[in-house]
Amino acid sequence: MKIHPVIIAGGSGTRFWPLSRKSRPKQFLPLGSSRPLIVDTALRLQPLARVSDCYVVCGKAHAAAVRRLLPKVPASQVLVEPVARNTAPAIGLAAAVIAQRDPGGVLAILPSDHHVANAPAFRQALADAAGYAQQGALVALAVAPTRAETGYGYVQLGARLGPGPGHRVRAFVEKPDLARAKRYLAGGKHVWNAGIFVFRADTILSAIALHLPELARGLDALAAHVGKRSFAGALARIFPTLPNISIDYGVLEKAKNIVVVPSAFGWSDVGSFAALPEVRSADDAGNVLGGLALPIDAQGCVILGQTHRPLAVVGVRELVVIDAGDAVLVCPKSKAQEVRKVVDALGARNLKRFL
Amino acid sequence: MKIHPVIIAGGSGTRFWPLSRKSRPKQFLPLGSSRPLIVDTALRLQPLARVSDCYVVCGKAHAAAVRRLLPKVPASQVLVEPVARNTAPAIGLAAAVIAQRDPGGVLAILPSDHHVANAPAFRQALADAAGYAQQGALVALAVAPTRAETGYGYVQLGARLGPGPGHRVRAFVEKPDLARAKRYLAGGKHVWNAGIFVFRADTILSAIALHLPELARGLDALAAHVGKRSFAGALARIFPTLPNISIDYGVLEKAKNIVVVPSAFGWSDVGSFAALPEVRSADDAGNVLGGLALPIDAQGCVILGQTHRPLAVVGVRELVVIDAGDAVLVCPKSKAQEVRKVVDALGARNLKRFL
Secondary structure, three states: OOEEEEEEEOOOOOOOOOOOEOOEOHHHOOOOOOOOHHHHHHHOOOOOOOHHHOEEEEEHHHHHHHHHHOOOOOHHHEEEEOOOOOHHHHHHHHHHHHHHHOOOOEEEEEEOOOEEOOHHHHHHHHHHHHHHHHOOOEEEEEEOOOOOOOOOOEEEEEEEOOOOOOEEEEEEEOOOOHHHHHHHHHHOOEEEEEEEEEEEHHHHHHHHHHHOHHHHHHHHHHHOOOOOOOHHHHHHHHHHHOOOOOHHHHHHOOOOOEEEEEEOOOEEOOOOHHHHHHHOOOOOOOOEEEOOEEEEOOEOOEEEOOOOOOEEEEOOEOEEEEEOOOOEEEEEHHHHHHHHHHHHHHHHOOOHHHO | OOEEEEEEEOOOOOOOOOOOEOOEOHHHOOOOOOOOHHHHHHHOOOOOOOHHHOEEEEEHHHHHHHHHHOOOOOHHHEEEEOOOOOHHHHHHHHHHHHHHHOOOOEEEEEEOOOEEOOHHHHHHHHHHHHHHHHOOOEEEEEEOOOOOOOOOOEEEEEEEOOOOOOEEEEEEEOOOOHHHHHHHHHHOOEEEEEEEEEEEHHHHHHHHHHHOHHHHHHHHHHHOOOOOOOHHHHHHHHHHHOOOOOHHHHHHOOOOOEEEEEEOOOEEOOOOHHHHHHHOOOOOOOOEEEOOEEEEOOEOOEEEOOOOOOEEEEOOEOEEEEEOOOOEEEEEHHHHHHHHHHHHHHHHOOOHHHO
């Protein structure tokens, strides 16, 4: 069985400013290792899939960076969205392209900006999922929760499917409040939806046809141009007309043939600077350090400096301090989500060159 | 009456790192205005004294900066200490030099790194002090306390001297604990010792002869060389032998002919970054800002950025954030005194080029 990895790299997040910029979103940052997240995403598939097997869906502004960072991905497998849409059009586009080459081929949909600590366990889960996918299921890889997280969607597990790891789905659950998140954690019946999906190209296209017929019509029109010179023009014409909707909401939550494969592979979506201690090693005081960071009586901080400039942080706890070279950020970990306010302020103050 | 201002610029403080460095101590920083503190110190004397009347006592490493910043001070009035000593030798040196030119001349001893908000009130206090000095008193300008400060020495006022502002001294008091500082503030009988002194050259030399005979012998030996080519050599030979002691402890606390002139001229010794709100205007949220500072939901902070690099500070209170260009500091205001630990750490980590 051949797996076609589809790396979704459409993100333009602002939560890692000043490290991230419009031209350098989170997936291009070396947050989990010395390599950009998107490169780790491709490399951790080996030997289950090769980098040259990967497809990448990304925006225009980021195509050059994708090609530079992943030179082994053939140019024809870098699918450039003419405009930003949500995950359903991005995944549909990849499925339409792959279906022309390998209609029954199995796609593994992989966010480009997540971290996985245990790559062998991750590949095992993917292989398990591919087994269900080959039999016609829409498979979601899910993660056993390790804390009462209120920032993620959950999946309530249904009956187990025979001896394998797969489960039916009882329900998709929106982001819960803390009390419910605590119950989910204690109950053992809910898992995190990690945004990692495995299905055959024809399976997902059928599901799109059933649940998102407008998207399906656009993809059908595109399919006629795949592999031809007319493809780029057709993509530029058709893609902007596709509905802006997520694959979760538009398809998976409505489909019947869903299987969930829960696993534990040290997953993090690296949602903000506050998540870096999940993915990087810390010093004895729990500080994640980079560059010429000088923590003095500092605890639980994220201090990422430049290599040539001392970044001294004295007598604070749970603070994020980032020197990106041309901009500096200070923010409590608990308010790391509010970094986007800086991006707004820069726009308002005519400092767009720092966005 | 001619006043000879003597600006004491021997400080090599580390509490303003990373703005201050060994080669650029606090007195050379524009902390109170757009001008370095030492320049403000000279300019605020006008018209009571001219900049060209000033003497400056400083260390070897800082003489060039003094001459550059205060070009109107004649070269012969920049007195360069061959080694760092305390204030008694520095003041004694100035007195010995000035006594050769104007034995009964009045010296005004001025720390180079303090801030004065109300210059006319300051000059009035200096003029009042000079009146007592001319009659043979050792005069200390003192400041009515505005808070229960535990970081300063206090002077307990004695009887008032006739109709003028001068008081006798009941006692010099070391830095008090908070309870005593609160009593001093409430009682109205204690004032801050601001380190500003006024006396005739011959008066202070007599007091030194009485209380610090070892220093007096050195100064006598130096006096023979003042105005001669042999002065620099004599200074280099004699100065290192002088006792390392402050004028307060060595002379003033022992002398009988002390007069204190209390006043209120918006004084601050700008003791650390935490003191900047005393000397610079703040925004509506109490933040003192510089350069491209971007406070967002920040209160009571000191945020000094570079003009070309955004310094975004989100969701914090009472924090000091300084981007000095080649080094960055983050520290709570309440721990601003601990900045010296950074200087220690830089030394220990072979980063001496940032000292």
